Amino acid sequence: MAKENSRFETLAIHAGCAPEPVTGSVNVPIFQTSTYAQRGPGDHTGFEYSRTRNPTRDALEANLAALEGAKHGACFGSGCAATDAIMHCLSVGDHVVSADDIYGGTFRLFDKVYRRHGLDFSFVPAADTNAYVSAMTDRTKLVWLETPTNPLLSIADIEAICAAAKKRGVPVVVDNTFATPYLQRPLELGATMVLHSVTKYLGGHSDVVGGAVLASDDAWMERVKFVQNAAGGVPAPMDCFLTLRGTKTLAVRMDRHCDNAGQIAELLVGHKKVEKVIYPGLTSHPQHALASRQMKKPGGMISFVVKGGLESARRLLQGMKVFTLAESLGGVESLIEHPAIMTHASIPRELREARGLSDGLVRISVGIENVADLADDLQAALDRA
Numbered sequence: 179m180a181k182e183n184s185r186f187e188t189l190a191i192h193a194g195c196a197p198e199p200v201t202g203s204v205n206v207p208i209f210q211t212s213t214y215a216q217r218g219p220g221d222h223t224g225f226e227y228s229r230t231r232n233p234t235r236d237a238l239e240a241n242l243a244a245l246e247g248a249k250h251g252a253c254f255g256s257g258c259a260a261t262d263a264i265m266h267c268l269s270v271g272d273h274v275v276s277a278d279d280i281y282g283g284t285f286r287l288f289d290k291v292y293r294r295h296g297l298d299f300s301f302v303p304a305a306d307t308n309a310y311v312s313a314m315t316d317r318t319k320l321v322w323l324e325t326p327t328n329p330l331l332s333i334a335d336i337e338a339i340c341a342a343a344k345k346r347g348v349p350v351v352v353d354n355t356f357a358t359p360y361l362q363r364p365l366e367l368g369a370t371m372v373l374h375s376v377t378k379y380l381g382g383h384s385d386v387v388g389g390a391v392l393a394s395d396d397a398w399m400e401r402v403k404f405v406q407n408a409a410g411g412v413p414a415p416m417d418c419f420l421t422l423r424g425t426k427t428l429a430v431r432m433d434r435h436c437d438n439a440g441q442i443a444e445l446l447v448g449h450k451k452v453e454k455v456i457y458p459g460l461t462s463h464p465q466h467a468l469a470s471r472q473m474k475k476p477g478g479m480i481s482f483v484v485k486g487g488l489e490s491a492r493r494l495l496q497g498m499k500v501f502t503l504a505e506s507l508g509g510v511e512s513l514i515e516h517p518a519i520m521t522h523a524s525i526p527r528e529l530r531e532a533r534g535l536s537d538g539l540v541r542i543s544v545g546i547e548n549v550a551d552l553a554d555d556l557q558a559a560l561d562r563a
């Protein structure tokens with residue numbers, strides 16, 4: 179179907195999704211089965227049991243691998259389960275260097291689960307390339323990057339950090355959830371593995387929770403695939419189908435997310451109630467040049483600080499008409515949230531403030547609605563604040 183050298187938009191629709199051979203079904207069927215009939219003992223079709231392999235999941239894994247330019251893909255029941263599968267490949271005493279401003283659930287898994295299992299972590303400022311380099315020791319077995327970060331949208335220099343890690347033979351994982359493979363190509367910049375919460379932009383419709391690991395490194399993917407089957411954090415066939423439906427429109431959705439976000443960022447910059455706007459597409463962003471080089475477009479996420487702290491932020495968030503007050507991101511609908519109260523409440527206040535997560539900070543996931551409606555809604559909210 180899709181030729182090897184097809185371009186992104188074509189791969190998104192066709193990779194892994196050839197018409198089903200028996201009926202010609204244009205869409206990959208939801209193979210809602212746990213097991214497969216064998217012709218004789220051990221004489222099977224390649225499918226034995228759905229934790230190990232399922233055709234709908236095979237299609238999604240091939241599709242996502244193609245989008246990231248990877249040889250292999252492994253899908254999971256959530257982004258956290260995908261992270262867990264990578265961490266399961268490490269052993270007691272191993273050291274991991276990670277960005278500090280990472281997804282809260284990733285930090286919780288590292289800090290509360292894997293520390294207890296004997297792994298050691300150093301957390302460094304996401305945008306400080308030298309900090310990653312100086313934190314690496316002889317025991318370092320993994321570098322964990324997330325860029326842009328959440329919710330401060332710091333940008334890590336993937337190419338520079340991967341080059342430094344490579345000199346020490348240390349693999350690098352990039353959580354590419356915020357950017358998607360349409361905007362950012364970590365494997366081409368030297369990363370060993372890419373991780374996704376497909377719950378966000380890849381699924382794109384806020385109707386499925388899932389995760390994925392994509393890589394070309396045979397040895398690493400063999401380990402991840404082993405854990406996928408051994409620990410069993412796999413996605414259901416229906417969820418794989420929904421995610422595949424999402425990826426078909428990834429490119430057009432991302433273009434609109436980015437266009438809308440650019441216009442919303444400009445509106446915020448010009449508003450007297452707004453103290454600061456954080457968006458990689460603005461020249462005021464500290465890593466604007468790096469973001470422009472590393473990402474095709476600046477993405478659909480914006481954070482801003484409203485004047486008047488918590489009380490202003492509360493007034494702003496209450497009674498929005500088009501934006502939905504909710505956690506998560508990356509769906510077609512615009513979402514707004516307050517990190518200090520909602521997604522990042524588990525971080526102690528002093529630590530939050532030291533990292534710039536002030537009480538006036540608001541994060542928005544700009545959807546693909548008509549941007550004038552989004553602007554009107556935000557304008558009214560700011561007037562209330």
Ligand SMILES: *Cc1c(COP(=O)(O)O)cnc(C)c1O
Binds near residue numbers: 256283389
């Ligand atoms: C949501 C998210 C995750 C975790 O994914 P789940 O699907 O919620 O388990 C990991 N990384 C980033 C950047 C995320 O936004």
